[in-house]
Amino acid sequence: MPAALSPSRTDPAPVLAELRLLLGDRLSTAAAVRAQHGKDLTYHAGHAPDAVAFPRSTEEVAAIVRACARSGVPIVPYGTGTSLEGHIAALEGGITVDLSGMDRILEANAEDMDARVEAGVTRKALNAHLRDRGLFFPIDPGADASIGGMAATRASGTNAVRYGTMRENVLGLTVVTPTGTVIRTGTRARKSAAGYDLTRLYVGSEGTLGIITEVQVRLHGVPEAISAAVAPFETLEGAVDTVIATIQSGVPVSRIELLDALQMRAVNAYSKLAYPERPTLFFEFNGTPAGVEEQARLVEEIAAGFGAGAFHWATRPEDRSRLWQARHDVLWATKMLRPGAEMKSTDVCVPISRLAEAVLAARADAEAAGFAAPIVGHVGDGNFHMSFLIDVNDPAEMAAAEAVNDKVVMRALDLGGTCTGEHGVGSGKMRHLEAEHGAGIEIMRAIKRALDPGNIMNPGKIFRLDPAAAFPER
């Protein structure tokens, strides 16, 4: 579906002329380029920017921001466009800043296990670079996202249960502020008590407080031994209870992923596999050879008590790659369940003790509303997704899916959880964020107003600046 043309807040013509001088043909106003940059992979309506800029340095980004700031032209930062909550929609027009051309790995230090990369470096590119050095960057949201984008959305993914999220794995940032000033947050030190934690403020700020142009990340040693397994269960309850017992036992699993029966059917069809179409856990164990064997044995024992079938093991790297590629292709597999429909995903995260309750109730909600909505999750963290395939032109269907999402979110909040474990807020979860944070939203608003008084940075995202304004439609 082509992206809608949005009413621009400001006449962009003078800024476009200025940026054309700066960037030459690295400024595009081609309709296809604009449309592609304003539409994500989900049900969110596309909103094309007036132009797309392709800078190659922090200084160019700063020059773009200064030009836009002078004219009040909105800016939308763009990494790989793989976010899921309308983050990249240019709701008020303006300039999308595509950072994919900033793809240099500036430093990688084996002895300190850290690296500094430009924002457009993707996680796979960084890991390819690190392959021969016994190190890897663990954060893995499925898509081959840019590290700048992953920082901006506080991404996590399958490895977070062991290695943490972008919150724990970013040491520092280079940020172009909304006035076009370049700042550097953090250092290469592992810890610091030096003032406000600006790194953590920008991580997860979704482009609303500035543009991240460089990221200093922690790296981790490639484990001596890695083993992966797929285990089918009689029931969804059995699979979830296995997760809870595993986490509570303290076994340091590096990945523990849940796919329900419908999700397994989609995966088999898309990835041409023949796994049992039953609730299934995907595991990965890291460590010494003896440690991995011990972890695996403990988890098999736990799972047996909850109705697990035979574990299917993958220890050769190519077998593990195939297994995790199938897991990572879940988004595409899900989309094939209803060709032509758009996807909308829930993303709650709850305390592990409440995971079974949250997952089972979510499935019941979806079934009661008549949706065949597969469930997949990074369940070791208490985080899961239920995916709706919807006809975005059917308002009743859209409303019904949103009503289920509301129920799932409000239940998660009641259980002590969060409305979004990893996808972020964008324009899709603003109501839920306000429900979660209450008066805290006013603190976020005050920070936004202080740092971006002209509201040029990714406007219309995360929260309503004006609490009396309407929530965005899509």
Place this chain on the structure above:
Amino acid sequence: MPAALSPSRTDPAPVLAELRLLLGDRLSTAAAVRAQHGKDLTYHAGHAPDAVAFPRSTEEVAAIVRACARSGVPIVPYGTGTSLEGHIAALEGGITVDLSGMDRILEANAEDMDARVEAGVTRKALNAHLRDRGLFFPIDPGADASIGGMAATRASGTNAVRYGTMRENVLGLTVVTPTGTVIRTGTRARKSAAGYDLTRLYVGSEGTLGIITEVQVRLHGVPEAISAAVAPFETLEGAVDTVIATIQSGVPVSRIELLDALQMRAVNAYSKLAYPERPTLFFEFNGTPAGVEEQARLVEEIAAGFGAGAFHWATRPEDRSRLWQARHDVLWATKMLRPGAEMKSTDVCVPISRLAEAVLAARADAEAAGFAAPIVGHVGDGNFHMSFLIDVNDPAEMAAAEAVNDKVVMRALDLGGTCTGEHGVGSGKMRHLEAEHGAGIEIMRAIKRALDPGNIMNPGKIFRLDPAAAFPER
């Protein structure tokens, strides 16, 4: 030394009358109470507040803040008074809010390994409460600090190399904002992408953005096996190189602490011990019995290559307690090196590969300036302290110590490190913070102005609000 009376910014009389109605005898204007609350354990001059309030609930704290906000009276939050950079000095008078009466453990959940405590609960009180449940709270800054204070200063300590700092171990907070609004940040979920990371903004904000009244913390399982060891080295280089090689080898040590020869002499004298008075590492290993044995063997091998003497092992809990108590008493032991003098401690943290350079140069700097300054450090993180014992009435000595500190800090920044690994900025490291953060300070100022427009929360700390103002003297 009695605390100086500071000129108060505002006549506190009307607020005192209002607070007396609210708190009765839980508001003190006794000179001794005020002096004690305005003076920390270090060289910083004391600055007594006009009164000290002892609230018992978040609501009382909010009422105190609202009263002060109406009159523009400064507020200094106070936990146990064990911070080291003048954080608690009431530089402009006002009300110190002592949170020690808020000492309830509100929740402790074994199945999710988290707890919610009031800000005045100390780390030892929480761990005593958890003792029978197989859980512990690892952050350990030496002093039996309050968990609220530890959050406010982003504390870490001996266990951070394995378990992280307060940054990683706080899930959420209850905060009274500078307008007296109560907000709750974070949730019980392990991860979240829900908006700006307010939790991490308040962690380390040193009371300048609000008062933390409750803390939701992560807990960890007590390891099956724990073993500790003390190892003397021929040289300081050998000890530091052992640390570097241990961290780079990936051995998951839970503690690895350095004490130089002078520090060991101080420890022996204060704690009545007879360790060799040589550069020494204190280790702790956690895990399964087999895992602990493997870690210990690997580290002994590494250490042997760098001139270690015999390891002295402590596996019985009482022996380990004695060993770590000696380590935790370093501050008191150091003070005994020169009775009557006050202490001033450096606190840089550098990338581990640069640790030897940073430590050896720091010692050379101190020696060149004629100081016998013992060194102790959480060296697994790259963090170490050099302690000066100074006559605060001797301006030349004060200036000489500060000059050495400057050198140590500027070198750490050159090496990619930070001016403070864990002590925070207070009024003592404001110049260094500005050197470290450059233009980022303006972002911190903007946040402070937005959230505390009257500058009532712990004024004069972390950074100069007005960049043209003078830095505080002490």
